[in-house]
Amino acid sequence: MAERLLAVQGLTKRFGGLTAVDDVSFEVERGEIVGLIGPNGAGKTTVFNLISRFFDPTKGAIEFEGKNLLRAAPHEIVGLGIARTFQNLGLFPYLSVRDNLLAGRHTQFRGSILGLALGMGREEERAAVTEVMAMLDAFGMGALAPMPASMLPYGSQKAVELVRALMAKPRLVLLDEPVAGMNATETQAMGQFIRRVRDERGVTVLLVEHDMSLVMEVCDRIVVLDFGRKIAEGTPHEIQTNPRVVEAYLGEEVDRAPV
Ligand SMILES: Nc1ncnc2c1ncn2[C@@H]1O[C@H](COP(=O)(O)OP(=O)(O)OP(=O)(O)O)[C@@H](O)[C@H]1O
Ligand SMILES: [Mg+2]
Incomplete structure (x- = not known):
């Protein structure tokens, strides 16, 4: 039976007048690879920053392995079993x-x-x-x-970054755009590598990525954000054929991305 690893409930983050994350709820089961996608500025990295406790949410709850993550300090997150790679580091x-x-x-x-x-x-x-x-x-x-x-x-550097995150023996890794700047061959290799990490190490993966070939290939399930709100959730096939997602984000890409 599926076991819930991460639960995000009604998560909201405001920066002054801007609501970067707006009442977002989703769950990640142990052993899943879940994609978090959406246009630039949709709030994806902010969700990662909230889960890793860089920011306090304005509202909402985050549970990891049944524990209230909001009680943890940022430096305790790795010890609790969550590691991440960074978009630009x-x-x-x-x-x-x-x-x-x-x-x-x-x-x-x-x-x-x-x-x-x-x-x-x-x-x-x-x-x-x-x-x-x-x-x-x-x-x-x-x-x-x-x-x-x-x-x-470059592709090997990104793979080493992921291996480095694994050294802390996380149960969950947050990957922020792991194939940004990669060519098609490197992207495919990284996709296989992410699968191996899940299959062989049992590590659950939450993946932010704009490269739809990777997202559709490796994710079991996808959550879509737009202007901070969750607009859809489903299997890669459901997401690719969801009119709202196509309108907000995928556009013509949907014709080219493999199912
Ligand atoms: N520390 C911050 N202070 C103020 N505003 C912020 C901060 N971090 C993010 N934002 C704003 O919140 C919104 C969401 O940003 P975020 O970085 O989460 O988007 P994203 O989905 O990761 O986008 P991208 O695909 O471009 O990486 C944006 O409008 C951004 O400018
Ligand atoms: Mg981002």
């Missing part, structure tokens, strides 16, 4: 892939990389490196470990 360019992942693992129990460097004993460090290498190997990326992040092709 990449890896540390001069650090190796390995060290970037060590930094990601670190966020599960301490505040800063520096703290890790200073505070970790040799045994602990060895264990951490082993864990990082195991994670890279699991996804066939072991050879990338010593390379400076900036040397990787």
